Amino acid sequence: MxxxxxxxxxxxxxxxxxxxxxxxxxxxxxxxxxxxxxxxxxxxxxxxxxxxxxxxxxxxxxxxxxxxxxxxxxxxxxxxxxxxxxxxxxxxxxxxxxxxxxxxxxxxxxxxxxxxxxxxxxxxxxxxxxxxxxxxxxxxxxxxxxxxxxxxxxxxxxxxxxxxxxxxxxxxxxxxxxxxxxxxxxxxxxxxxxxxxxxxxxxxxxxxxxxxxxxxxxxxxxxxxxxxxxxxxxxxxxxxxxxxxxxxxxxxxxxxxxxxxxxxxxxxxxxxxxxxxxxxxxxxxxxxxxxxxxxxxxxxxxxxxxxxxxxxxIDRGRSGGTAPGDTTSSAPPPPGVPGRSYAGLRQIAEIPALEFAGRGVAFSRNGRAFAVAGGEGLRARAWNTTTRKAIPGLRRHSAWVWAVEYSPDGRLLAIGGGAEIRLLDATTLGRVRTLRTGSGVRSLAFSADSGTLVSGDDLGEAAVFRVGDGVRLNLTRGIGGHPGYSQVAVHPTERLYATSAGPVVDLRSLATYRVTGRPLSGHTKAVRAIEFSPDGSLVATASEDHTVGLWHVATRRRVRTLRHAGVVHDLAFSPDGATLATACGEGPVRLFAAASGTELGGLDVPDATAVAFHPRAAMLAVTTYRDRTVRLFGKER
Known part of the structure; x- marks a missing residue:
């Protein structure tokens, strides 16, 4: 010294x-x-x-x-x-x-x-x-x-x-x-x-x-x-x-x-x-x-x-500003209006000439923006929902970008590209942190409190991260010995999440990461998407076997099969849970009554790859493969 x-x-x-x-x-x-x-x-x-x-x-x-x-x-x-x-x-x-x-x-x-x-x-x-x-x-x-x-x-x-x-x-x-x-x-x-x-x-x-x-x-x-x-x-x-x-x-x-x-x-x-x-x-x-x-x-x-x-x-009670628990504009938006009709939707916008085919789409929680995962374009893109103008600031990744997801509290946008997940400020698009995974990210889902993020990758693994500090809490490898991409979803009200590899889906506890109840087995080919209904009573699965399965979460039993003309790439529940939309590569985007399975109509998009409902308006966003566009369907004049 x-x-x-x-x-x-x-x-x-x-x-x-x-x-x-x-x-x-x-x-x-x-x-x-x-x-x-x-x-x-x-x-x-x-x-x-x-x-x-x-x-x-x-x-x-x-x-x-x-x-x-x-x-x-x-x-x-x-x-x-x-x-x-x-x-x-x-x-x-x-x-x-x-x-x-x-x-x-x-x-x-x-x-x-x-x-x-x-x-x-x-x-x-x-x-x-x-x-x-x-x-x-x-x-x-x-x-x-x-x-x-x-x-x-x-x-x-x-x-x-x-x-x-x-x-x-x-x-x-x-x-x-x-x-x-x-x-x-x-x-x-x-x-x-x-x-x-x-x-x-x-x-x-x-x-x-x-x-x-x-x-x-x-x-x-x-x-x-x-x-x-x-x-x-x-x-x-x-x-x-x-x-x-x-x-x-x-x-x-x-x-x-x-x-x-x-x-x-x-x-x-x-x-x-x-x-x-x-x-x-x-x-x-x-x-x-x-x-x-x-x-x-x-x-x-x-x-x-x-x-x-x-x-x-901070005190977890009322704390002013946008701290947890506040009912400010950063809080999750209210659910959709019960009974909202999606009949009569028409195309109101088409964003052409993308350098990629969209692989995933999500609206921000206030519905003012939407983001698209760019697949082989190596980046995600975002647009203002009202003006349809591109929002700059999303940088290229080193590998394909397959997944985008906004957190329920509206604070974060997660983008999965290659073996990393970028967590961005949903408002400013500035990077908050980067999470590392073992392989290429294929799907993302936040917990209802926005404190946990689950990812699925192309090795059939599902990782659970703590959002606050980026720590990986658990890694689940291929389910039941089935190889293939892993899809994930998180239950909206319970500490429960779904993971898939191949045709099998398991529901797991977010506390222990262990399987709870019987697996959802019935598909003959790999599951491409998983989605819980907003009230948590149903879970829907889209598969390469040309079907969508609807399952009761409580009993783990399949209650309905919706058949399609080709591979079903994606699906989404409306904010009120009454309508289910499916994106099929060989047919139109189809709308079903979630409770009965009755088909309500379709949207003329023959090669859809992803679909998402607007959180507050009667509107859907659809990405396509062949013409590489993003299309908005709604009731605007």
């Missing part, structure tokens, strides 16, 4: 001081064993606290920072390690090349377009964190890093990233406040934090609004001293963005005293995307179209988020 470059825990070598503040220092450090540079933060515990309080704070920061270490997202700075050394808490994280937002606005406020871009990135980070059950608690300009683009990559861009999870617990310790100490930055703290109330996801929304105001106006909205902030917040002073008036409704919607009335993350993203589009001369090539196009035209009243301080595991 040298005085110039002292070692810490025999692992890290401090290189130079990057910055320091009221809670400690940040060092650039080398990790010789891993041959990488990291940012190493030392958190000082106030010396005048009692030994018991100091120990409690150290343990709390260490525990919560470890919990934050499971988060992996392109807009979140990953935590590598947390440890206690010489009485101080140390946190090791990725070293990000770029300034903090605090340094960017030290002299002048940000351009509105740049503020909107950074705000959108932070919204994405908070959406992810809240979905993981973590509240940041200390969103402020100094906790947002603006990563510089990689000069070696032409397509790389600056990206805002959230950091400093777990540190603001110092501010919540009763002993620190009893000493008259305000250790955090009061300028961005919510009313509930200032008054010692419960911290929820809505707390981050307030801090985001205050941070956004500072970004465009060059100063915090309520001053910086504890007394002044407390007085102005208590006085309910309405803020106004004089330099950038378009931010006023965004900020006001976030800076509402009642946490329940603050704008959601979805609403905030919509407003920021609109600002970015209006401020960008060429919206088509702007980051908005690639990462936020799905919300650009929304008219919700929102506000801006930025993130950066301490974290705590």
């Amino acid at each position: 040298t005085e110039k470059n002292p070692l810490i825990t025999d692992r890290y070598q401090r290189l130079r001081l990057l910055g320091e503040g009221g809670t400690g220092q940040v060092w650039l450090a080398a990790h010789p064993a891993l041959d990488r540079r990291e940012a190493l933060k030392r958190i000082e515990i106030p010396a005048d606290l009692s030994p018991g309080v100091r120990d409690r704070l150290r343990e709390r920061i260490h525990r919560e920072t470890k919990a934050a270490g499971r988060m992996t997202h392109e807009n979140v700075v990953p935590v590598y390690d947390a440890f206690i050394e010489d009485g101080a808490c140390w946190i090791s994280m990725e070293y990000v090349e770029g300034p903090t937002v605090a340094s960017l606005i030290r002299e002048n406020p940000l351009d509105p377009a740049e503020a909107a871009r950074i705000g959108l990135d932070v919204v994405r980070a908070l959406e992810y964190c809240h979905g993981m059950g973590v509240v940041h608690r200390d969103v402020k300009p100094s906790s947002i890093l603006n990563r510089l683009p990689d000069p070696g990559r032409e397509d790389d861009e600056p990206r805002a990233r959230l950091t400093d999870f777990g540190i603001a617990h110092l501010d919540d310790e009763p002993a620190t406040t009893s000493l008259g100490r305000v250790m955090g930055t009061p300028a961005y703290r919510s009313p509930e934090q200032l008054h010692g109330g419960p911290v929820t996801g809505a707390t981050d929304l307030w801090s985001l609004g205050a941070t956004l105001f500072h970004m465009v106006e060059g100063r915090p909205p309520f001053g910086t001293s504890y007394e002044k902030v407390l007085a102005q917040v208590a006085g309910r002073r309405r803020v106004r963005c004089a330099r950038s008036p378009e931010f006023t409704p965004v900020v006001r919607a976030l800076l509402r005293r009642d946490p329940e009335k603050r704008a959601s993350l979805d609403d905030t993203a919509a407003r920021l995307a609109a600002i970015l589009a209006a401020r960008t001369a060429d919206p088509v090539s702007a980051p908005l179209d690639r990462r936020k196009v799905l919300v650009a035209g929304a008219t919700a009243v929102g506000a801006v988020l930025t993130a950066g301080g301490a974290s705590v595991l």
Whole structure:
């Protein structure tokens, strides 16, 4: 060890001081064993606290920072390690090349377009964190890093990233406040934090609004001293963005005293995307179209988020924003209208000249977009349902893309290409994480709570992943010795999933991964698709033997066989469960009454490969093989 470059825990070598503040220092450090540079933060515990309080704070920061270490997202700075050394808490994280937002606005406020871009990135980070059950608690300009683009990559861009999870617990310790100490930055703290109330996801929304105001106006909205902030917040002073008036409704919607009335993350993203589009001369090539196009035209009243301080595991009850359990626009859409008629559907759109034959199709949970798996085209594509315009941002894979699926909570789009699954933010299309499989992905299905993803591959294997951290929980190999592609589906209400290999389908427990009850055996050739009815009472199977089987889930007995002229590639239940659509390579798309098996009619698509119902309208999307088109059928005039 040298005085110039002292070692810490025999692992890290401090290189130079990057910055320091009221809670400690940040060092650039080398990790010789891993041959990488990291940012190493030392958190000082106030010396005048009692030994018991100091120990409690150290343990709390260490525990919560470890919990934050499971988060992996392109807009979140990953935590590598947390440890206690010489009485101080140390946190090791990725070293990000770029300034903090605090340094960017030290002299002048940000351009509105740049503020909107950074705000959108932070919204994405908070959406992810809240979905993981973590509240940041200390969103402020100094906790947002603006990563510089990689000069070696032409397509790389600056990206805002959230950091400093777990540190603001110092501010919540009763002993620190009893000493008259305000250790955090009061300028961005919510009313509930200032008054010692419960911290929820809505707390981050307030801090985001205050941070956004500072970004465009060059100063915090309520001053910086504890007394002044407390007085102005208590006085309910309405803020106004004089330099950038378009931010006023965004900020006001976030800076509402009642946490329940603050704008959601979805609403905030919509407003920021609109600002970015209006401020960008060429919206088509702007980051908005690639990462936020799905919300650009929304008219919700929102506000801006930025993130950066301490974290705590979120209360699973009402928490504001878009945390789990909220009934915001990010929640799953309501089921279809019971008894909705699909009679009289006609083709209302055809998207031609695709470079691939579609292998799978899915609507987003709000129905505003739909995605298609591109097979040999090595990519997925997405379109706006209303305008039929392509949505950019989905990149090529290294192998065929066979499966696309949106999560029930509307947050994620999963794409299976080759031996990997890309989990993307369903709104921005930015990558959240990549899951690795043993072979080429053929099918995907989310659990009803969006916490689990099941995949089937071309070796007849089914893998179960935990969505929050990407951990593979189970791998089921070929069923009953049958080789072939594996198809999967997840029950809508029970912890149950279906897997196939060859002609056999098994229903398995998501708790034990073991087979429950008798297998669904009756097909003579491989199963191409599996789908549960929305109420979970039926499961439908499509097969290469030219039939569709309808089975009672409770008894595992086949109750109906629907015969077709050729291989049945795909099938789908309508949102109300009353109608079943089938895609056959040698005949029209056929519609059946799910309860009776009565044929209701057909759609003139002779070589359909995939079919999906719109979640809220009487509409179907169908992909075709020979002419490589996507066709929409509905009742629009």
